[in-house]
Amino acid sequence: DDDSAGDDDDSAGDDDDSAGDDDDSALPAVWIEIDAELFFTCGLTSAGQALCWGDNSDGQTAAPPTVFEQIAVGDKHACGRLPDDTVQCWGRSVDGQSTPPGGVLFSDIAAGDEFSCGLRTTDSLVECWGNGQFGALSEPAEAFISVEAGGDSVCGVRANLSVNCWGGNGLALDDPAGAYSQVDVGWGGTAAGVRTDQSSSYWGFTDFQLGAAPAGLFQHFMASWQYACAVLADGTLDCWGSNNYGQQNHPATAGWATVEGGTNHACALSEAGAVTCWGDPTLDQLLVPVLP
Numbered sequence: 001d002d003d004s005a006g007d008d009d010d011s012a013g014d015d016d017d018s019a020g021d022d023d024d025s026a027l028p029a030v031w032i033e034i035d036a037e038l039f040f041t042c043g044l045t046s047a048g049q050a051l052c053w054g055d056n057s058d059g060q061t062a063a064p065p066t067v068f069e070q071i072a073v074g075d076k077h078a079c080g081r082l083p084d085d086t087v088q089c090w091g092r093s094v095d096g097q098s099t100p101p102g103g104v105l106f107s108d109i110a111a112g113d114e115f116s117c118g119l120r121t122t123d124s125l126v127e128c129w130g131n132g133q134f135g136a137l138s139e140p141a142e143a144f145i146s147v148e149a150g151g152d153s154v155c156g157v158r159a160n161l162s163v164n165c166w167g168g169n170g171l172a173l174d175d176p177a178g179a180y181s182q183v184d185v186g187w188g189g190t191a192a193g194v195r196t197d198q199s200s201s202y203w204g205f206t207d208f209q210l211g212a213a214p215a216g217l218f219q220h221f222m223a224s225w226q227y228a229c230a231v232l233a234d235g236t237l238d239c240w241g242s243n244n245y246g247q248q249n250h251p252a253t254a255g256w257a258t259v260e261g262g263t264n265h266a267c268a269l270s271e272a273g274a275v276t277c278w279g280d281p282t283l284d285q286l287l288v289p290v291l292p
Contacts (some may be wrong), residue, residue: 040056072109098130112185119145136149163183190202200218220257
């Protein structure tokens with residue numbers, strides 16, 4: 001009988017939660033995901049809206065007005081995964097990178113230079129479409145749990161959290177040692193990641209002023225061929241490498257969750273759902289849309 005009374009109390013609590021949910025639905029939208037490449041960035045809001053800013057030379061910032069669950073940004077195109085796991089892309093599609101295969105459902109998506117990739121829900125294999133000139137469409141016949149792409153390269157994370165990379169136009173990324181909780185493939189044949197012990201690594205083409213990563217533990221890591229940025233375990237940001245466009249002028253505050261970068265600009269997403277960008281402003285890469 002006491003348990004029954006407890007259940008009644010729980011029911012009352014559920015009513016309170018329901019009222020709270022109603023209040024939540026009226027809250028302003030916040031950012032929940034960002035991705036960047038080359039000269040533009042896209043963000044996904046808590047309402048499922050994709051908004052993009054920066055270079056729009058091929059319509060890549062004109063995201064369709066539909067609800068998405070994930071976004072992926074390539075050089076001059078972007079893709080979004082819908083709630084039914086279909087994919088819709090926009091922007092440049094000279095090589096078919098914005099034309100996903102019909103009738104295929106994906107649990108994860110990624111975008112590179114002139115191609116896009118998805119992780120099929122049916123068999124966990126990576127399927128890519130677009131320009132395969134540099135090997136990005138030479139997908140290995142093995143299962144992955146996530147896929148990342150950038151430039152001409154693709155990396156898949158296996159169930160044991162090891163990484164397999166392909167593509168790269170002769171600058172193929174060597175598979176890094178260790179187990180990874182997060183991987184990012186940047187423009188110019190460079191990749192970076194955070195291992196499960198929160199140590200960091202980057203691999204591939206890292207010849208231009210990149211240097212060694214700072215000491216410490218990491219939460220999120222991105223690398224381009226010119227510079228790199230990371231969210232450290234304490235939620236602060238650090239950037240290093242080239243600073244010719246102010247790529248190292250990151251906010252000095254804490255509370256950051258992820259960081260993504262294009263050729264000469266970077267953007268960070270905070271734990272509270274805010275986005276800020278720094279670096280090259282010449283194509284409006286720093287003009288983050290104001291959410292309603």
